[in-house]
Amino acid sequence: SSNGLWTVGSLASGSNATMTLTAEVDAGTAGTSITNTATVTAVTETDTNAGNDSDDATLTVLAVDLGVTKVVDDATPNEGDVVTYTVTLLNNGPDTATGMELTDALPSGVTYSNAVVSQGSYASSNGLWTVGSLASGSNATMTLTAEVDAGTAGTSITNTATVTAVTET
Secondary structure: OOOOOOOOOOOOOOOOOOOOOOOOOOOOOOOOEEEEEEEOOOOOOOOOOHHHOEEEEEEEOOOEEEEEEEEEOOOOOOOOOEEEEEEEEEEEEEOOEEEEEEEOOOOOOEEEEEEEEOOOEEEOOOOEEEEEEEOOOOEEEEEEEEEEOOOOOOOOOOOOOEEEEOOOO
16 A cells, blocks of 8 residues: 555456455545546566556545525514524535534523424424435525523523534535
8 A cells, every 4th residue: 555556466368356445535625536547557478458557436525515594583572572593504515415414502591492494303402403415506494483581681692503514525
C-alpha cells in the first residue's frame, strides 16, 4: 500500500488475478470525483496488446446543502395561547440526502401539544425528528403545536431547530 505496487507473479494464459482495494473517502472531498487507475507497469514477456494495460474507476463523492427555516404563527401570544411552529427542511442538492435527523426540542416556556410531519417521525421526549431521505430540490415539513406556559408574560421564548444528522457531507 505504501507505493501502490501489486506484485502478481506468474499468470497462465487465459487466467486472471483479482485484487480488491478498500479505502475510506477523505473528509473535504464532498462534491468531487475521484478516479483510481490501475496500470500494468512491468511484465517479463512482450505484451502483444499494450492498449488494454490500464483501466480506471471513478466515484463521485455525494454532497448536500441542507437548509432549515422556521416560523411561528403568533410571535406575540398571551399565556395559555396555542402557537404553531412550522419547520421546513430543504435539500438544495446536488444529491439526495439520507439519514437525516433534525432536533427541535421545545424550550421552557411552552408545553408540547402535537406534532405533524410530512415524512418520518417526531419524538417529543427528546425533540428528534427522524426525517430519513430527501431528494435534491425537495423539502419536508413539521408543525409543532405548543401552549404558552403561565408565568411567561413579558419574556422572549426562542425555539431552535438544528440538523443533527445526515449521511452525506
